[in-house]
Amino acid sequence: MPQTTITHLSSVGSDHCPLLMEMETREDDHIKYFKFLNCWTDQPNFLDIVKACWDRNVEGNNMWKFHQKMKRLSNTLSNWSRKEFGDIFAKVREYEENVKTMEEQLIQDNSEINRAMLHELNAKYIRSGLDTIEHIFNTGQFATYVWRSFAEAAGIITDHSSLTHLIIQWWSAKYNNEAHKLLLQATPLFICWNLWKNRCASKYGGKSSNISRVKYAIYKDNYKLMNTNFPQIKWPSSWKDLFQLGENCIHDIKVTLVKWIKPPARWIKINTDGSALSNPGRIGAGGILRDQMEAMLLAFATPLGEGTNNQAEIGAAFFGMTWAIQLGYKNVVLEVDSQLLVDWIMQRAKPPWSISTQLQQLQELIRQTHNFRCKHTFREANFVADSLSKRSHKLTCPHMIVNFDSNVFLTQFFI
Structure with a gap:
């Protein structure tokens, strides 16, 4: 609005004082308030700038300190915004x-x-104003900063032309071992996934973008992956150390002697195995009973109808224990290649309800023995029972073989 001024002049030659009225337009000097722009939060150096301004020491009372810090922050952000984005308005x-x-x-x-x-x-x-795939995952400053943070430790050059080219760089990089290979293949996927989650949380979830949160989430995904695939290694709590450990891992080959061990004197050993064509699906069982002289006492292969792989394992053990009790053997070693079945039989783990009835019936047979042991063995040492269980799928009824000469038995069965 125009400004009007009235000045009382001195009276010269008159008994009235003249009035001088002036009207002029002055510049608009209203207060310009600081405007916070949402696009700032997507920039990787935004939080660093805010922290640097806020951490500077200011003398005076608390209100004065707050006022000065806000003033410094608003001026710094305004200047920074003009350099990063230009004059938006x-x-x-x-x-x-x-x-x-x-x-x-x-x-x-x-x-x-x-x-x-x-x-x-x-x-x-x-x-x-629209987000593009390349901007979200590759060329945007937020994405570029995240990629660079993880690429430095991996020795990947981030000077890329497209997202596809960047991912190919990771996947085609030379690896030293399987752990190193897994990190190179999985990290680009974790980066893209967490960039997308951050974008959705910022745009639709009301959360601000946070570089530190995204970087930690990517590291945590890699940590869980490596811990699951290589649980014997204690993985570090930082990305750089984790990647270096994965890169420098040496593949240690351990050789374990696997063989069938005969039972003690006056004992018999039952080896059983279950087989399922699908889970659930057609199932069958196979097993062999041998004495302390390694001689075969009995072998069997039998279809069990429809069920799960766990039901097949318990069915095979039940079938073998039934014949051992009927033949009068009271000192029994049951050997299977399912550690889960061993834990259920020895009551170290609670079985699912679907096999609880079968397990109770098996426990009834075990109580009829004088001495009982249940052991886990590797599949290589359980190959006879494994072959018999697979043969059961070709049968329509139980197939029993009794021959005290094991060599004759094996020749008859496999030829």
Whole structure:
């Protein structure tokens, strides 16, 4: 609004004082308030700038300190924004002027060409505000900072032209061992996944973007993956140390002697195995009973109908124990290649309800023995029972073989 001033002049040659009225326009000097822009939070160095401003020492009382820190922060962010984004408000004014000019031109000449030009102009500014795959996962400053943070330890050059090229760089990098290979293949996927989660949380979940949170989530995903695949290794709590350990791992080959061990004197050993064509599906069982002289006492292969692999394992053990009790053997070693079955039989783990009835029946047979042991063995030492269980799928009824010469038995069965 114009400013009006009235000045009382001195009275010269008159008994009245003249009044001088002046009207002039002054510059608009209203307070310009600080405006916080959401796009700042997507920049990787935003939090560092805020922290640097806020951590500087200021003398005075608490209100004065708060006022000075806010003033310094607003000035610093304004200058930083102009360098990072340019004059955003000038760009908005330019856009509005361009659209207004085009609309006026369309009013004067409502031609198809002018309408198409107006639509194209609007589309241009709309497209400039949309997220693209490359921007979210690759070329955006937030994404670039995240990729660089993980690529440095891996020796990957982040000077890339596209997201596809960047991922190929990780996947085609030379690896030293299986742990190193897994890190190189999985890390790009974890980076993309966590960048996407961060973008969705920021856009739709009301959360601000956070570099530290995203980097920690990527590290944690890698940590869980390595801990699951290589549980014998104690993985470090930082990405750089974790990657270096994976890169320098030496593949240690351990050789374990696996063989069938005969039972003690006056004992028999039962080796059983279950087989399932699918889970659930057709199941069968196979097993062999041998004495302390390694002589075969009995062998069997039998179909068990429909069920799960766990039901097949218990069914095989039950079938073998039934024949051992019927033949009068009271000192029994049951050997299977399922550690889970051993834990259920020895009551170290609680079985699922679907096999509880079968397990109770097996326990009834065990109580009829004088001495009983249940052991786990590797599949290589249980190959006879494994072969018999697979043969059961070709049968329609139980197949029993009794021959006290084990060599004759094996020749008859496998030839």
